[in-house]
Amino acid sequence: MAEPAHSSLFEKAITVTPIGPTTYSACLDPACIFHRTAAVHFARKPSKAEPIGLQLSFLRRTLAGAAILTVQEVKIGTRISTIHVSLSQPRENPRLSPATPHAPQDSKDNTPALEVKVVGYITVSPPEYEAGPAVTGHCAAALSPPVVDFRALAENGGDGAWPRNQSPPPGLFAAGHAELFFPVSTLAAAKTLEDQVKGVVEQWARFTPGGQPARWSNEAVLYLADMFPPALNRMGAMELQRLKQIGAPSAPAEAGPFWYPSVTLNVDLKTRLPEEGVEWLHSRVVARMLRGSRADLEVAILDD
Structure with missing residues (x-):
């Protein structure tokens, strides 16, 4: 099998594995993982749709490591479909002490209790509906950047x-x-x-x-x-x-750098590479x- 354009290293990082009809496991890069989850989910269906838009909300901090993604099919159509995806990881407990060093566990099988970290709606469409000529408006910057070599x-x-x-x-x-x-x-x-x-x-x-x-x-x-x-x-x-x-x-310099956590992320994919x-x-x-x-x-x- 030929190596993907984005490298085998990145392919491994965004691998999504089905573990049920609507459930998948992955290790994290949240935005890329959501795109791949939708692609893998619809690759298992007769209509091979691919993402054209994502709207994500980051509810809680995610951590590098294992995650569970759950898909709900909100609307399945011939041309446009929409799914809801939630990403869950073990619940963090900031009040853990040396006497109770472990996260809360599910009483049924002693596995760490999961909580939803990120949710998103993903819109997909079959690639054949996205083909054809495109008419674009003016998209130049106020000042054109210099020519690049x-x-x-x-x-x-x-x-x-x-x-x-x-x-x-x-x-x-x-x-x-x-x-x-x-x-x-x-x-x-x-x-x-x-x-x-x-x-x-x-x-x-x-x-x-x-x-x-x-x-x-x-x-x-x-x-x-x-x-x-x-x-x-x-x-x-x-x-x-x-x-x-x-x-x-103004904040003093010793206060440290600014912090910019993402709250929402809206992505509109106008074309496919x-x-x-x-x-x-x-x-x-x-x-x-x-x-x-x-x-x-x-x-x-x-x-x-």
């Missing part, structure tokens, strides 16, 4: 106009599975707080799971949708500006609004 990016780590992001934010370990390149203006030009807030993040990315070159697949796109280190700086600038507007003192994948994808990230403790980010991923 992909060969120079791959061989030299940059082409002058697009340097590679060398140091992802502390704790952002997932960023090590992709090479991200940004315009010089993104990394250096924003001098004032206002400039940082208004900025649009442009990036080109090459998939490198485990540090090995691979190609972007439909599942791997969901990883890229949550990978935009410079946009976190924009959100930090927005929070500092909010504090300035209300006259609150070819089976052999693509080497480069372009992301455009805009921080739309920050109000109170919530922020909205819009990520558009393009293959040209």
Whole structure:
């Protein structure tokens, strides 16, 4: 069997195994696992539908390790179908003490009690209904990013106009599975707080799971949708500006970095990548609004 475009390492990471008619087991990357769960579920049916949209809600913290995914068929149609998927893991108990070091267990078989961590609705459609010509509107940035030399990016780590992001934010370990390149203006030009807030993040990315070159697949796109280190700086600038507007003192540097947990994630897959994948994808990230403790980010991923 030929190695998948996104590498055997990533394929292992997103493997979903049926353990019942509507139940699956997996180890985690939540967004990619949900996409693969829907694909595996409908691969067992006469209509080989694939995901075209996902709406996920992150209820509780997930952990690396085993998870159970349960599928409920909400609406099954000829062209469009919708399923509800819940991801469960053993319940965490922050009040565990040395005298009771284990998580609560199910009284029937002494297995750890499960709780739902992530829920989502996934819309699927057969690929043949998604084929054909497409008419697109204007999707250009306010300021066009510089022309890119992909060969120079791959061989030299940059082409002058697009340097590679060398140091992802502390704790952002997932960023090590992709090479991200940004315009010089993104990394250096924003001098004032206002400039940082208004900025649009442009990036080109090459998939490198485990540090090995691979190609972007439909599942791997969901990883890229949550990978935009410079946009976190924009959100930090927005929070500092909010504090300035209300006259609150800025948080001291020793308080540590900002924390950006995902609450909801909406993904609209407009097209499918070819089976052999693509080497480069372009992301455009805009921080739309920050109000109170919530922020909205819009990520558009393009293959040209």
